[in-house]
Amino acid sequence: MESLRSGGLAIVIGATGGIGEAMVEALQQTGAFAKVTAFSRASEPDIDLIDEQTIIRAAAAVRETGHDLRLVFDATGFLHGCGFKPEKTLSAITPAHMAHAFAVNAMGPALLMKHFLPLLAKDGKSVFATLSAKVGSIGDNALGGWYSYRASKAALNQFVHSAAIELARKRPEALCVALHPGTVDTGLSSGFAKNGLMVRTPGETAGLLLGVLDQLIPSQSGGFFDYRGEALPW
Incomplete structure (x- = not known):
């Protein structure tokens, strides 16, 4: 992370997931940060995206470190589980599935932005990055289906x-x-990777995403980028 001033703080939210855990390790290996903090529902303090009070407490803990917050990486997300799986047709959508998908994929990250964006370093480059998905692109949607996941990532x-x-x-x-x-x-992604589709390890992915974040400049803030750094359509 050569584009960020060294000695600051990096935090990863969703650090017990595949990408989150790999990102914590990758950030530590850079040696660019004074501290890398991993947050999850099992950390202390914990972060549960559907409980704003946990986010408030975690943000207070970050503020108390005294370090400049240089990077926030949100590795959370929901596609299937809790009795839900991606809907192939309109007839399969339910209020409960949609509510859970929006709570985790949209409202939760929005609350992270609410409480962590004000803590970013005031001088020099700093980054808040959240994991979206190409299927959240309306312009790229040629197949339909996956209603709750697509819509929540678009949100x-x-x-x-x-x-x-x-x-x-x-x-x-x-x-x-x-x-x-x-x-x-x-x-x-377990069970949803199609034959012939390139599947990367979490470690490879973490390295690629850090490379993208290192290359981005402030004028690209607000954008939607893939692991190669290419802008994706909305």
């Missing part, structure tokens, strides 16, 4: 874009971006 992209506009007023060198990690060998 996340809108939160990112709007938050970046507000962020630029107080921290013009900071970025708020959405990232598509590609298909990664994690529990989230």
